Amino acid sequence: MKEFKKPISMKDVPTHYCPGCGHGLIHRIICEVIDELGIREKTVAVAPVGCAVLAYDYWDFDTTEAAHGRTPAVATGIKRVLPDRLVFTYQGDGDLAAIGTSEIIHTGNRAENISVIFVNNGVYGMTGGQMAPTTLLGQKTATTPFTRRPAEDGFPFKIMEMMAVLPGVTYLERTSVCSPKEVFNTARAIKRSFETQLENKGFSMVEVLSPCPTYWGMTPLKAMKRIEEVVVKEYPLGVIKG
Amino acid sequence: MKEIKYLSTGNEACGEAAVRAGCAFYAGYPITPQNELTAYMSLRMGQEGRTFIQAESELAAINMVFGASVAGARAMTTSSSPGISLKQEGISYLAGCELPAVIVNVVRGGPGLGNISPSQSDYFQATKGGGHGDYHIIVLAPASVQEMFDFTYDAFPLADKYRIPVMVLTDGMLGQMMEPLQFDENIKPPQEIEKPWALRGASGRDARAVKSLMLGVGKGSLEEHNEKLQAKYRQIAASEVRVEMYRTDDAEQVIVAYGATSRIGRSCVDRLRGEGIKVGLVRPVTLWPFPYDEIRSLADKNASFLVVEMSAGQMVEDVRLAVQDDKRVSFYGRMGGGIPMEEDIMSRL
Amino acid sequence: MTVKNIRLIIDKERCKGCLLCIEACPRGVLSVAKGINRKGLKHVEVKHPEKCTGCGMCIVMCPDCAIEIEKES
Numbered sequence: 001m002k003e004f005k006k007p008i009s010m011k012d013v014p015t016h017y018c019p020g021c022g023h024g025l026i027h028r029i030i031c032e033v034i035d036e037l038g039i040r041e042k043t044v045a046v047a048p049v050g051c052a053v054l055a056y057d058y059w060d061f062d063t064t065e066a067a068h069g070r071t072p073a074v075a076t077g078i079k080r081v082l083p084d085r086l087v088f089t090y091q092g093d094g095d096l097a098a099i100g101t102s103e104i105i106h107t108g109n110r111a112e113n114i115s116v117i118f119v120n121n122g123v124y125g126m127t128g129g130q131m132a133p134t135t136l137l138g139q140k141t142a143t144t145p146f147t148r149r150p151a152e153d154g155f156p157f158k159i160m161e162m163m164a165v166l167p168g169v170t171y172l173e174r175t176s177v178c179s180p181k182e183v184f185n186t187a188r189a190i191k192r193s194f195e196t197q198l199e200n201k202g203f204s205m206v207e208v209l210s211p212c213p214t215y216w217g218m219t220p221l222k223a224m225k226r227i228e229e230v231v232v233k234e235y236p237l238g239v240i241k242g
Numbered sequence: 243m244k245e246i247k248y249l250s251t252g253n254e255a256c257g258e259a260a261v262r263a264g265c266a267f268y269a270g271y272p273i274t275p276q277n278e279l280t281a282y283m284s285l286r287m288g289q290e291g292r293t294f295i296q297a298e299s300e301l302a303a304i305n306m307v308f309g310a311s312v313a314g315a316r317a318m319t320t321s322s323s324p325g326i327s328l329k330q331e332g333i334s335y336l337a338g339c340e341l342p343a344v345i346v347n348v349v350r351g352g353p354g355l356g357n358i359s360p361s362q363s364d365y366f367q368a369t370k371g372g373g374h375g376d377y378h379i380i381v382l383a384p385a386s387v388q389e390m391f392d393f394t395y396d397a398f399p400l401a402d403k404y405r406i407p408v409m410v411l412t413d414g415m416l417g418q419m420m421e422p423l424q425f426d427e428n429i430k431p432p433q434e435i436e437k438p439w440a441l442r443g444a445s446g447r448d449a450r451a452v453k454s455l456m457l458g459v460g461k462g463s464l465e466e467h468n469e470k471l472q473a474k475y476r477q478i479a480a481s482e483v484r485v486e487m488y489r490t491d492d493a494e495q496v497i498v499a500y501g502a503t504s505r506i507g508r509s510c511v512d513r514l515r516g517e518g519i520k521v522g523l524v525r526p527v528t529l530w531p532f533p534y535d536e537i538r539s540l541a542d543k544n545a546s547f548l549v550v551e552m553s554a555g556q557m558v559e560d561v562r563l564a565v566q567d568d569k570r571v572s573f574y575g576r577m578g579g580g581i582p583m584e585e586d587i588m589s590r591l
Numbered sequence: 592m593t594v595k596n597i598r599l600i601i602d603k604e605r606c607k608g609c610l611l612c613i614e615a616c617p618r619g620v621l622s623v624a625k626g627i628n629r630k631g632l633k634h635v636e637v638k639h640p641e642k643c644t645g646c647g648m649c650i651v652m653c654p655d656c657a658i659e660i661e662k663e664s
Binding site: 040043053060062065067073074075076080081082103106 | 266267269293295297298299301302303305306307308309310311312313314315317331332335339441442443444445446449450451452453454455
Binding site for chain 3: 004005006010012014015017018019020021022023024025028179180183184213219220221224
């Protein structure tokens with residue numbers, strides 16, 4: 001008897017993600033939650049522009065692309081037309097916290113009844129490791145060769161903390177995937193976000209601290225350690241609202 | 243059939259038509275000179291229990307329309323020139339993903355912030371792209387409040403039929419002026435069609451994706467997709483051209499004008515005909531697909547053409563393409579919100 | 592019910608050699624294989640199958656669904 005099979009909602013194909021990339025983990029966690037809740041057939045997901053642009057090749061449920069950053073606006077359109085479906089967006093640092101800042105804030109402000117999975121790995125992976133709004137001070141990236149300095153490059157962006165003041169936002173939690181315990185925690189948080197939506201309780205978002213071994217210039221194991229020891233100091237884990 | 247008739251602005255006529263055509267989702271952002279339209283939609287969509295969102299930007303609005311269209315709904319957004327510039331990315335995505343949508347541009351003076359007077363300087367943007375990539379959208383150009391209603395009503399089934407964005411290209415004058423509007427009080431929305439490509443949840447079927455990203459080669463490649471799009475555009479060009487030929491049968495000189503300018507052109511034709519001068523008017527109703535053949539047929543009869551636009555001259559290039567003889571095509575235009583006067587047009591004929 | 596045979600199966604072509612499973616395993620069941628897979632990556636192999644209790648932590652940490660467990664009871 002086979003146990004611990006891959007989730008039904010996940011297609012049985014190899015992914016293009018780098019070794020140790022958080023996307024593989026988070027995709028699987030989302031699929032496990034969808035299987036557990038039995039909602040695969042009513043899920044409509046919105047994929048971002050970023051490393052996860054090909055998410056629709058891995059998820060076995062209806063998925064649409066979106067222009068970079070407009071993901072929450074696309075989700076708004078879908079959810080307003082199909083209010084009884086499970087509609088979620090999956091977005092990276094650039095998609096959500098740079099080009100899409102307006103869309104995510106206003107989607108939360110309108111209390112749109114959708115779920116957002118925000119993958120925070122502190123860089124722009126797909127385009128070659130440039131600075132993201134979430135890059136830490138002192139971090140070297142393709143566009144911060146002198147490391148990130150506040151005067152020239154601003155500060156690490158805390159979109160979740162900013163959105164906590166919006167009355168339309170119901171639930172915000174930050175988790176990570178750097179250990180089995182954290183993986184389970186992320187699954188619990190994503191499940192809570194989906195349940196918030198299914199119970200029509202408003203907008204929710206889970207920010208998952210994720211590794212980018214390639215552009216952090218370290219092994220997957222060291223990248224997970226970096227999250228545990230360094231990243232969480234800037235982006236503390238836990239429930240931010242709700 | 244019970245006709246109702248009332249005095250309406252073009253903007254509100256457009257909005258009423260969208261509601262009557264079964265528009266289920268509207269997202270817009272305030273911008274002059276189409277604010278009456280957005281406000282009207284907020285009232286009427288609410289009355290009908292449908293979705294109205296005043297989006298945070300024109301960018302967000304076109305992308306909300308993208309989402310509503312992905313989910314299979316009839317969706318519309320409206321704006322004016324600078325806002326339509328913002329929407330270009332979204333329009334390219336709609337075209338690439340083959341999603342139906344209706345976009346209304348109530349054109350104002352440009353470039354940049356410009357002014358709020360009527361203009362026709364977005365012709366290139368509407369018909370030659372505006373957004374990136376090889377695509378076209380159908381462009382309808384009303385010339386009256388009644389046509390603001392009729393063409394908007396037609397835009398929805400046209401968009402659904404061809405899975406293409408349809409733009410109603412109008413201007414601030416048509417949008418804000420008032421004229422009698424009439425339609426059947428019990429008018430029904432155009433028949434909804436099956437949308438097997440829509441995403442509503444993978445129940446009882448395989449999961450689907452809506453996307454315009456195609457990275458492979460050969461089968462399923464972007465080149466193949468583009469060939470499919472081009473074939474669609476050729477089919478539309480062969481069957482959906484709409485043009486009005488007014489008193490052109492024996493015309494030696496032909497005014498070519500669309501929208502509000504065509505009304506001024508029509509007056510010029512009538513006045514000059516009254517003096518025995520053989521002038522006619524070609525009024526393109528679809529700006530894309532453009533009535534090249536109809537204009538060419540007049541060129542073959544040795545007519546000469548005066549193209550009149552509220553711009554520096556944009557449609558004139560398509561007329562030149564049709565006529566293939568630059569000596570016989572001249573242009574008169576007013577820019578930056580200026581409106582051509584009959585005397586100035588007639589003096590050039 | 593007693594769990595008799597626990598078989599850990601690693602799809603070596605799916606494995607990208609991230610080694611997160613090795614770190615997650617509390618019993619030292621897994622290690623880096625000597626060879627490489629078709630993608631040229633140093634994949635993981637089951638070194639000490641007899642030590643496996645089927646806890647599944649390796650599977651929890653695998654980003655590529657490259658590990659499965661078979662249990663007979």
